[in-house]
Amino acid sequence: MDTLYEIKTRVITFIEKNDMYVKPVARFILLLMAYLMVYMNLSYFPKLHNIFIPLILAVACAILPMGLSAVILGFYIAANLYGLGLEVMGVFLILMILAYLLYFRFSRENGSLVVLSPVLNFIGIPYTLPIATGLTTTPGASVSVLMGTIIFYFLKGIKANEEALLASEDALKTTKLHIAIEQVLVNKEMWLIIFAFFFTNVVVYVIRRLAIKEAWKIAIAAGGVIQLLIILIGKLVLGNPYGILALILGSIISVGLCFVFQFMVFDLDYQRIERVQFEDDNYYYYVRAVPKVLVAAKEKHVKTFNETKAKREEEVEREIARELDIDPKNLK
Amino acid sequence: MVNEEKVRLMTKLAVFEENKGKKTLPIGDYYRSDYISKNLLSGFIAGTFAYLILVAIWALHEGEELVQKLLALDFGHIIFMVIVFYGIFMVLYLTVCYLVGDAKYRRSVKSLKAYKKALKRLENM
Numbered sequence: 001m002d003t004l005y006e007i008k009t010r011v012i013t014f015i016e017k018n019d020m021y022v023k024p025v026a027r028f029i030l031l032l033m034a035y036l037m038v039y040m041n042l043s044y045f046p047k048l049h050n051i052f053i054p055l056i057l058a059v060a061c062a063i064l065p066m067g068l069s070a071v072i073l074g075f076y077i078a079a080n081l082y083g084l085g086l087e088v089m090g091v092f093l094i095l096m097i098l099a100y101l102l103y104f105r106f107s108r109e110n111g112s113l114v115v116l117s118p119v120l121n122f123i124g125i126p127y128t129l130p131i132a133t134g135l136t137t138t139p140g141a142s143v144s145v146l147m148g149t150i151i152f153y154f155l156k157g158i159k160a161n162e163e164a165l166l167a168s169e170d171a172l173k174t175t176k177l178h179i180a181i182e183q184v185l186v187n188k189e190m191w192l193i194i195f196a197f198f199f200t201n202v203v204v205y206v207i208r209r210l211a212i213k214e215a216w217k218i219a220i221a222a223g224g225v226i227q228l229l230i231i232l233i234g235k236l237v238l239g240n241p242y243g244i245l246a247l248i249l250g251s252i253i254s255v256g257l258c259f260v261f262q263f264m265v266f267d268l269d270y271q272r273i274e275r276v277q278f279e280d281d282n283y284y285y286y287v288r289a290v291p292k293v294l295v296a297a298k299e300k301h302v303k304t305f306n307e308t309k310a311k312r313e314e315e316v317e318r319e320i321a322r323e324l325d326i327d328p329k330n331l332k
Numbered sequence: 333m334v335n336e337e338k339v340r341l342m343t344k345l346a347v348f349e350e351n352k353g354k355k356t357l358p359i360g361d362y363y364r365s366d367y368i369s370k371n372l373l374s375g376f377i378a379g380t381f382a383y384l385i386l387v388a389i390w391a392l393h394e395g396e397e398l399v400q401k402l403l404a405l406d407f408g409h410i411i412f413m414v415i416v417f418y419g420i421f422m423v424l425y426l427t428v429c430y431l432v433g434d435a436k437y438r439r440s441v442k443s444l445k446a447y448k449k450a451l452k453r454l455e456n457m
Binding site for chain 1: 334338339342343345346347350351374375378379381382385386389390392393395425429432
């Protein structure tokens with residue numbers, strides 16, 4: 001266990017030291033995967049079939065905010081879908097507009113989840129995301145995971161129907177439109193997954209906030225089992241028993257990944273090196289504020305025998321810490 | 333002489349302004365009711381637009397059937413249903429808009445209070 005903690009500390013130190021590079025590189029890797037997926041599977045527009053286009057776009061988007069990168073990726077997909085017909089591209093763009101109108105007006109921070117969700121769906125471990133977002137954010141953020149899932153299933157359906165779409169001539173524009181819309185409206189499996197993901201997310205969120213020992217671990221396990229059961233039963237009810245082995249394997253791997261994620265993130269208040277500039281009457285200040293690195297993971301102790309008293313004590317401690325301008329954790 | 337404590341406080345303020353403050357500080361310019369009304373108004377426009385798109389998709393999908401229904405003079409019924417669903421959709425959507433706006437405003441007021449307190453402390457230094 002000690003070596004694990006050591007590795008954790010090293011990783012955290014590394015990330016904090018190289019904060020300036022880690023984020024763009026991580027973004028680049030994620031975007032590159034997404035672009036290559038599109039390039040390999042959805043290259044319907046011959047003029048865009050050039051490996052340098054996804055490469056350049058991935059590099060460029062790595063330094064842009066994630067929300068904007070997701071929009072650019074969306075346009076890249078739309079342009080590729082144009083090769084199948086204006087109608088297919090139109091439906092995809094409408095999906096993007098709906099996503100913006102109904103969700104991204106409120107929260108623009110979760111662009112990475114919209115990209116990550118189809119990528120993980122493609123790899124076969126999308127079951128990680130509802131649990132991981134339940135652990136770290138509020139259920140509202142899961143909406144972006146769901147939107148990514150809708151986009152994935154739409155593209156998957158388009159891919160499955162590519163022959164019909166390519167075969168239908170201009171005279172059958174309505175057929176193309178019909179096929180494209182059908183991928184979203186009548187895709188029962190997609191709605192099943194969406195329901196399972198949302199429900200799992202809420203369950204994980206509720207459990208991990210309970211004041212019980214090992215709340216996070218219980219949340220992950222419960223989330224994993226509930227998710228698997230909903231999808232499994234749903235698949236059987238829908239009469240689509242294919243891919244059950246992949247589902248079970250994917251779920252197990254996802255839960256494992258979530259435990260790793262929990263180990264790395266739990267009780268880690270993500271702080272980064274801040275570079276700020278300001279001035280007062282006498283000086284200009286160029287400050288680099290470096291967060292104190294956590295050396296050993298702190299155990300979470302939950303005392304429930306007298307909650308109000310414990311809360312009051314904690315408040316007093318925090319008050320003192322604020323007055324002294326020190327970390328409240330140092331008082332314990 | 334550089335006043336260390338002052339630098340510490342100013343750094344914290346600058347970090348806040350750079351990150352959280354970018355979103356929080358502008359919200360502080362509004363009264364609560366104004367902020368939420370603004371959210372509801374933009375939500376109304378966005379929601380209506382989104383609903384129109386959804387109806388258009390549905391109409392395109394139904395295609396011929398819809399034309400037949402319209403021909404069968406079921407026009408009034410269809411319009412009625414579209415309006416009823418519009419009402420339900422908007423009530424749900426605007427409730428979400430209200431809750432999100434309220435939560436955002438409350439959160440920002442909280443951090444604004446702390447921010448102003450720190451500014452005052454800095455002033456007295």
